Each structure stands twice: as C-alpha cells, then as structure tokens.
Amino acid sequence: MDKEQEKWAIFWCDLLKPLIYGEIDKEATNRFLKDLAEKPMLFPDGEIRKPSVSTLRRKLNRYRQNGFDGLERQKRSDRGEPRGVGSEVIEKAIELKKEQPYRSPTAINCFLHEMYGTTVPRATLYRHLKAAGATRLKLGIT
Numbered sequence: 001m002d003k004e005q006e007k008w009a010i011f012w013c014d015l016l017k018p019l020i021y022g023e024i025d026k027e028a029t030n031r032f033l034k035d036l037a038e039k040p041m042l043f044p045d046g047e048i049r050k051p052s053v054s055t056l057r058r059k060l061n062r063y064r065q066n067g068f069d070g071l072e073r074q075k076r077s078d079r080g081e082p083r084g085v086g087s088e089v090i091e092k093a094i095e096l097k098k099e100q101p102y103r104s105p106t107a108i109n110c111f112l113h114e115m116y117g118t119t120v121p122r123a124t125l126y127r128h129l130k131a132a133g134a135t136r137l138k139l140g141i142t
Contacts (some may be wrong), residue, residue, distance in 0.1 A: 001069065005072045008073055012059045012071045013063070015041075015056070016056065019032065034053055036051065085124070089118060092116070093120060094128065097129055097135075097139075105125050
C-alpha cells in the first residue's frame with residue numbers, strides 16, 4: 001500500500017473508529033452512519049463533502065472482512081482501456097496518423113466521424129497516439 005492509499009485507509013478508520021472498536025452497539029450503528037453521512041468533512045484529496053451512508057457501510061464491511069488492508073482503494077478493472085470510444089476506433093485513429101503524420105486531430109476526427117459516426121476528444125486522441133508512438137515527434141517528423 002503506497003502513502004496515498006494509506007492516507008485514505010487511515011481516513012476511513014478514523015471515521016469508523018467508534019464502530020471498529022465497539023463503542024457503539026449494533027442497534028445504534030445505522031443511526032451513527034446516518035449522522036456521519038450528514039456532516040461535511042475534509043477528505044484526503046482536499047475536497048470537503050459528505051460521505052454517503054452506502055459508502056460508509058461498504059468501508060465498514062471491508063474493514064471487518066479484510067482489516068486495514070481492505071480499505072485500500074480499488075483500481076479500475078478497465079484502467080488504461082478506452083471507455084467512451086471503442087478500441088477499434090482508437091486503432092483506426094493511430095493507423096490514420098501513421099499513414100499521414102501531418103494529419104491533424106481535426107482531420108482524424110473527420111475520418112472517424114465518417115467511418116464510425118463518432119469522434120475522439122483531442123486530449124484522449126493525443127494520449128492514445130503518444131502511447132502508440134504515433135505523434136509527429138515520435139514518428140521523426142518535425
């Protein structure tokens with residue numbers, strides 16, 4: 001667990017401490033979680049917001065099942081994969097750029113719109129082109 005994950009785990013432990021240490025009986029657990037969910041608080045990411053009751057319950061259950069390590073934030077299963085646009089569209093965009101390195105994101109999106117009826121946001125397109133080595137700089141074109 002890295003330092004950032006540890007901060008989050010400590011945060012949840014601190015919030016749920018009365019339940020973890022048995023200071024609150026089972027009958028009062030729901031009331032305690034509802035009260036806790038109504039209070040705005042400073043989260044480790046610097047935002048002030050209210051935790052939901054379902055999140056508090058989920059964190060409590062994870063703690064009870066797996067201890068402190070159960071509070072580690074879960075990574076997305078689709079991390080690094082295109083979510084809004086299919087991989088076929090991204091592959092075609094990469095192919096278009098490699099075919100003609102001077103092709104702009106606007107031009108690539110025109111092709112994609114004609115072929116697939118969708119476009120890719122400029123930043124997303126650049127991220128995928130860069131990862132595939134299909135930017136003008138990586139293709140040796142200046």
